[in-house]
Amino acid sequence: xxxxxxxxxxxxxxxxxxxxxxxxxxxxxxxxxxxxxxxxxxxxxxxxxxxxxxxxxxxxxxxxxxxxxxxxxxxxxxxxxxxxxxxxxxxxxxxxxxxxxxxxxxxxxxxxxxxxxxxxxxxxxxxxxxxxxxxxxxxxxxxxxxxxxxxxxxxxxxxxxxxxxxxxxxxxxxxxxxxxxxxxxxxxxxxxxxxxxxxxxxxxxxxxxxxxxxxxxxxxxxxxxxxxxxxxxxxxxxxxxxxxxxxxxxxxxxxxxxxxxxxxxxxxxxxxxxxxxxxxxxxxxxxxxxxxxxxxxxxxxxxxxxxxxxxxxxxxxxxxxxxxxxxxxxxxxxxxxxxxxxxxxxxxxxxxxxxxxxxxxxxxxxxxxxxxxxxxxxxxxxxxxxxxxxxxxxxxxxxxxxxxxxxxxxxxxxxxxxxxxxxxxxxxxxxxxxxxxxxxxxxxxxxxxxxxxxxxxxxxxxxxxxxxxxxxxxxxxxxxxxxxxxxxxxxxxxxxxxxxxxxxxxxxxxxxxxxxxxxxxxxxxxxxxxxxxxxxxxxxxxxxxxxxxxxxxxxxxxxxxxxxxxxxxxxxxxxxxxxxxxxxxxxxxxxxxxxxxxxxxxxxxx
RNA sequence: GCCGGGGUAGCUCAGUCGGUAGAGCAGCUGAUUCGUAAUCAGCAGGUCGUCGGUUCAAGUCCGAUCCUCGGCUCCA
Numbered sequence: 001x002x003x004x005x006x007x008x009x010x011x012x013x014x015x016x017x018x019x020x021x022x023x024x025x026x027x028x029x030x031x032x033x034x035x036x037x038x039x040x041x042x043x044x045x046x047x048x049x050x051x052x053x054x055x056x057x058x059x060x061x062x063x064x065x066x067x068x069x070x071x072x073x074x075x076x077x078x079x080x081x082x083x084x085x086x087x088x089x090x091x092x093x094x095x096x097x098x099x100x101x102x103x104x105x106x107x108x109x110x111x112x113x114x115x116x117x118x119x120x121x122x123x124x125x126x127x128x129x130x131x132x133x134x135x136x137x138x139x140x141x142x143x144x145x146x147x148x149x150x151x152x153x154x155x156x157x158x159x160x161x162x163x164x165x166x167x168x169x170x171x172x173x174x175x176x177x178x179x180x181x182x183x184x185x186x187x188x189x190x191x192x193x194x195x196x197x198x199x200x201x202x203x204x205x206x207x208x209x210x211x212x213x214x215x216x217x218x219x220x221x222x223x224x225x226x227x228x229x230x231x232x233x234x235x236x237x238x239x240x241x242x243x244x245x246x247x248x249x250x251x252x253x254x255x256x257x258x259x260x261x262x263x264x265x266x267x268x269x270x271x272x273x274x275x276x277x278x279x280x281x282x283x284x285x286x287x288x289x290x291x292x293x294x295x296x297x298x299x300x301x302x303x304x305x306x307x308x309x310x311x312x313x314x315x316x317x318x319x320x321x322x323x324x325x326x327x328x329x330x331x332x333x334x335x336x337x338x339x340x341x342x343x344x345x346x347x348x349x350x351x352x353x354x355x356x357x358x359x360x361x362x363x364x365x366x367x368x369x370x371x372x373x374x375x376x377x378x379x380x381x382x383x384x385x386x387x388x389x390x391x392x393x394x395x396x397x398x399x400x401x402x403x404x405x406x407x408x409x410x411x412x413x414x415x416x417x418x419x420x421x422x423x424x425x426x427x428x429x430x431x432x433x434x435x436x437x438x439x440x441x442x443x444x445x446x447x448x449x450x451x452x453x454x455x456x457x458x459x460x461x462x463x464x465x466x467x468x469x470x471x472x473x474x475x476x477x478x479x480x481x482x483x484x485x486x487x488x489x490x491x492x493x494x495x496x497x498x499x500x501x502x503x504x505x506x507x508x509x510x511x512x513x514x515x516x517x518x519x520x521x522x523x524x525x526x527x528x529x530x531x532x533x534x535x536x537x538x539x540x541x542x543x544x545x546x547x548x549x550x551x552x553x554x555x556x557x558x559x560x561x562x563x564x565x566x567x568x569x570x571x572x573x574x575x576x577x578x579x580x581x582x583x584x585x586x587x588x589x590x591x592x593x594x595x596x597x598x599x600x601x602x603x604x605x606x
Numbered sequence: 607g608c609c610g611g612g613g614u615a616g617c618u619c620a621g622u623c624g625g626u627a628g629a630g631c632a633g634c635u636g637a638u639u640c641g642u643a644a645u646c647a648g649c650a651g652g653u654c655g656u657c658g659g660u661u662c663a664a665g666u667c668c669g670a671u672c673c674u675c676g677g678c679u680c681c682a
Contacts, residue, residue: 059677070610071676162677163609170679174609177677205675209617218655218673272682337607337680338673346681431682518639545639553643567641579642 028053038080057181088151156182204496222348229509255307261297309463317467323359344493368414381606391428432458450486505601517567
């Protein structure tokens with residue numbers, strides 16, 4: 001694919017990871033132009049904002065006075081885009097005089113372009129798309145780069161339409177964002193659409209219902225009800241995380257839900273996070289009534305860290321206790337905006353494999369190294385890859401550069417000691433300390449943020465924590481906020497989609513379903529059920545009078561890993577005929593062999 | 607919270623121009639006792655998210671509201 005790069009200045013190809021990335025960038029950005037041109041052909045009054053490439057596609061933010069587009073309008077825009085592609089207009093870049101362009105944009109009623117122009121340094125350039133067919137030339141202020149001609153933007157599809165604030169600012173006007181995807185070839189476009197459809201089939205909300213894992217109810221928005229199957233998955237996971245951490249030298253605690261507002265003032269949440277805190281006045285009173293007298297405000301915890309600060313500060317601490325690793329699976333509440341809630345990925349109530357490590361500064365690198373080993377062990381067990389980044393000091397930060405140098409150095413040392421290949425996100429750290437970001441990749445190659453490791457120098461100071469060092473002087477501990485799977489709610493959502501609902505035996509809520517061919521085999525069926533139950537296998541019994549084919553179909557629908565078919569032959573031999581969800585008919589084996597098989601596959605692999 | 611979709615039986619969905627609410631699956635009952643992805647018949651199942659309005663008449667039109675979906679935003 002040809003691009004216009006050679007003709008342009010101010011663009012460095014090295015800004016892109018690869019030649020392919022660069023070409024896709026050009027293609028996607030160019031197709032955004034084609035879409036904007038199409039929209040302006042259909043709606044001449046359309047005001048354009050920005051139209052950047054994004055992962056797998058592009059969007060363009062557009063405002064059309066008095067017109068609200070809906071997804072039904074996308075096909076008309078696509079049709080117009082096809083014409084533009086067919087006209088094979090060239091993309092012609094030209095540097096222009098900013099004053100003249102500004103006048104033109106004002107005259108054309110393009111307030112967003114004007115606003116952008118005023119924020120740009122010279123040189124200012126426009127992109128022209130002359131059409132031989134219509135004789136018109138479409139112009140957009142743009143820095144490029146583009147492909148050579150609109151004919152290259154052939155394999156596109158518009159996907160959705162959504163509201164988006166101008167410059168992401170909710171006090172500014174809301175524009176209409178049109179999303180599309182585009183690929184160099186028809187095959188790649190088809191593959192992408194196929195991938196979207198596959199992802200839809202795996203949607204954890206759909207599978208959650210199909211597999212009876214969880215539900216939601218209008219009366220508790222953003223809070224999952226874990227049904228028996230889902231609760232099993234939750235429990236297996238949470239229990240394993242807990243036992244793993246205990247064997248890694250952590251201690252577990254359980255802490256309150258409700259705290260006096262003073263705690264949140266101390267931690268800083270009241271100033272910085274109040275809108276996400278569920279809080280209310282203490283005392284007895286009814287709806288609409290004012291609480292009598294001086295009632296203190298209670299807030300539900302959105303994080304466990306303040307509780308753990310209180311525990312650490314509850315008595316004199318010695319350096320000999322460090323590192324003190326405090327694990328807490330407490331339930332957390334965050335008052336997320338109603339419009340932000342989404343399945344298990346964005347909830348108001350959840351719990352985490354949370355822990356805070358109190359340590360001395362010279363213990364940080366060791367702790368980081370240990371943590372990284374755990375993260376790799378856990379995600380390796382799920383067959384998930386990851387990319388790791390070190391996020392360094394942001395512009396607005398607390399603490400001097402010397403402190404940050406040491407903090408970033410300690411994280412870097414931990415990463416290097418484990419031989420981890422990591423990137424740097426400059427300035428992406430929290431204001432209270434640097435952090436390590438983990439991007440976890442699932443079976444469809446989609447990234448998720450679950451694990452987190454953050455250094456915090458500020459919170460212990462706010463709580464005036466200290467320990468007595470070997471030098472008999474008081475020192476302030478450093479805190480490491482860390483979670484491996486993060487919110488169990490979100491992580492189970494990710495797992496459901498990663499496995500497409502086909503949980504491995506160790507995680508499957510129902511590991512085996514025993515099913516009889518006819519009622520003549522009921523007795524042996526019950527014996528098999530009892531044997532499996534006695535071995536601790538999660539097993540159910542389908543003793544209905546449906547045909548075996550029906551039972552198998554039903555069982556596949558629930559994605560149970562093993563079916564134990566019991567007919568006359570098995571009854572006579574005292575065996576079971578095993579059908580695997582993933583590998584089909586496995587033939588006949590003894591009950592004892594099957595129990596052993598399920599038990600060995602049921603062992604948690606981390 | 608904001609913009610735009612959506613909410614009809616347990617689930618998936620149909621319902622035309624405003625004129626007596628439908629299907630498949632699931633459920634229940636009965637028949638059937640069957641060997642690896644759907645046995646047959648019958649029955650039952652609904653205040654069309656909720657509240658209000660327009661109308662002789664509202665699932666359908668209007669308004670409000672709740673939930674949900676796609677985004678924005680937020681995630682110190």
